[in-house]
Amino acid sequence: MNYKYLIVGQGIAGSLVAMECLKRGVSFLLIDDPSKSSASRIAAGIINPITGRKFVKTWMYEALEEAFIPGYKAFEDLLAKKYLVEKEIIRAFPKISDQNNWDARSLSEDAGPFMQSDYDFTDFENKVKLKIGYGKVHGYQLKVSELLEDFKNYLINKGAYREMSFDHAEVDLEENSITYRDIHADHIIFCEGYKAIENPYFNQLPFALAKGELLIVEIPGLESDKILKDGVFLVQLEKDIFWAGATYAWDDLNERPSEEKKVTLLKTLDKVLDIPYKVIDHKAGVRPSTDQRRPFMGSHPTHKYIHIFNGLGTKGSSLGPYWADHFMNYLEKDSALDKEVDISIFLG
Numbered sequence: 001m002n003y004k005y006l007i008v009g010q011g012i013a014g015s016l017v018a019m020e021c022l023k024r025g026v027s028f029l030l031i032d033d034p035s036k037s038s039a040s041r042i043a044a045g046i047i048n049p050i051t052g053r054k055f056v057k058t059w060m061y062e063a064l065e066e067a068f069i070p071g072y073k074a075f076e077d078l079l080a081k082k083y084l085v086e087k088e089i090i091r092a093f094p095k096i097s098d099q100n101n102w103d104a105r106s107l108s109e110d111a112g113p114f115m116q117s118d119y120d121f122t123d124f125e126n127k128v129k130l131k132i133g134y135g136k137v138h139g140y141q142l143k144v145s146e147l148l149e150d151f152k153n154y155l156i157n158k159g160a161y162r163e164m165s166f167d168h169a170e171v172d173l174e175e176n177s178i179t180y181r182d183i184h185a186d187h188i189i190f191c192e193g194y195k196a197i198e199n200p201y202f203n204q205l206p207f208a209l210a211k212g213e214l215l216i217v218e219i220p221g222l223e224s225d226k227i228l229k230d231g232v233f234l235v236q237l238e239k240d241i242f243w244a245g246a247t248y249a250w251d252d253l254n255e256r257p258s259e260e261k262k263v264t265l266l267k268t269l270d271k272v273l274d275i276p277y278k279v280i281d282h283k284a285g286v287r288p289s290t291d292q293r294r295p296f297m298g299s300h301p302t303h304k305y306i307h308i309f310n311g312l313g314t315k316g317s318s319l320g321p322y323w324a325d326h327f328m329n330y331l332e333k334d335s336a337l338d339k340e341v342d343i344s345i346f347l348g
């Protein structure tokens with residue numbers, strides 16, 4: 001079978017690249033091995049304009065938002081389901097210094113407009129342990145795993161998806177194209193998440209992978225359409241069921257949940273919740289983060305038709321749509337890649 005693009009990996013990165021192919025009417029085949037780990041499938045899909053202890057505005061947030069709203073609307077129109085939901089994020093301040101930082105940052109020109117001090121705490125009253133103060137940010141939640149599952153089924157029906165493990169050793173490089181088993185493509189785009197470190201064409205890129213773990217907990221009586229950030233993020237998935245996470249670790253890079261991080265999460269939850277809860281699942285994954293916290297995209301220096309779209313790090317849901325469009329403009333319209341994300345500086 002002949003395709004313009006062979007895309008490897010159906011996390012949020014590969015799915016967004018496939019969507020860009022659909023929009024542009026170019027042929028593609030997406031392959032994925034669901035037995036491998038996918039950070040996207042365990043992510044909460046939180047999009048938070050103000051992050052970290054120092055309340056920093058997410059890099060390029062306005063441009064990202066301008067891209068992710070129509071970007072996910074395209075999936076919603078195609079699959080007739082809502083995936084991107086507006087959410088208030090309530091941030092707890094355990095220390096007076098956090099409250100002071102928040103107040104100071106609220107006055108800043110860049111972050112201030114996204115930070116509010118009026119919040120509705122009714123959902124959490126008498127259910128969580130009160131902290132010194134709270135602030136509010138207008139954010140979003142992307143229902144990532146639902147979107148990926150529905151999109152996969154759509155692509156299967158179109159004959160544009162195959163479930164298989166890609167073996168780099170079996171790629172047949174031709175003058176201007178590649179052959180992989182019975183698949184012939186003009187280009188190959190790798191969207192393998194953290195498994196990129198095993199990709200012989202791109203394994204020298206400076207990834208700074210970060211393992212993350214989370215708990216799925218049952219909290220009867222806690223009902224909220226808001227996201228609470230109090231040490232961990234608490235996000236309601238369905239009635240009584242919440243996503244609680246996530247941890248960070250830069251060693252021990254595998255997809256296995258660890259007892260150590262479970263204990264860390266439980267200790268944090270004990271500091272947050274004033275009502276009983278029960279752990280019903282514990283998951284782990286590896287974020288494809290990069291040294292400079294910028295996505296990675298571009299082409300192999302020798303094999304010009306071998307490309308990568310990766311490095312979405314901790315923010316796949318917000319970064320993905322803007323940069324997938326940028327990347328596909330590079331491939332389809334020959335437009336230059338932004339220097340901040342172009343991998344050519346690393347590959348020489």
Ligand SMILES: Cc1cc2nc3c(=O)[nH]c(=O)nc-3n(C[C@H](O)[C@H](O)[C@H](O)COP(=O)(O)OP(=O)(O)OC[C@H]3O[C@@H](n4cnc5c(N)ncnc54)[C@H](O)[C@@H]3O)c2cc1C
Binds near residue numbers: 042045046247313
């Ligand atoms: C615990 C946790 C919580 C997170 N929470 C959030 C959040 O709230 N908001 C947010 O924006 N981001 C969050 N992230 C980050 C987000 O998940 C990532 O930015 C994003 O998922 C990266 O997507 P990706 O498609 O590059 O990688 P992945 O989702 O890992 O997808 C890679 C895909 O490639 C496939 N693959 C790899 N190798 C092969 C091969 N050889 N053959 C076939 N298939 C292959 C894998 O099966 C997988 O499906 C979180 C991450 C973690 C770990």
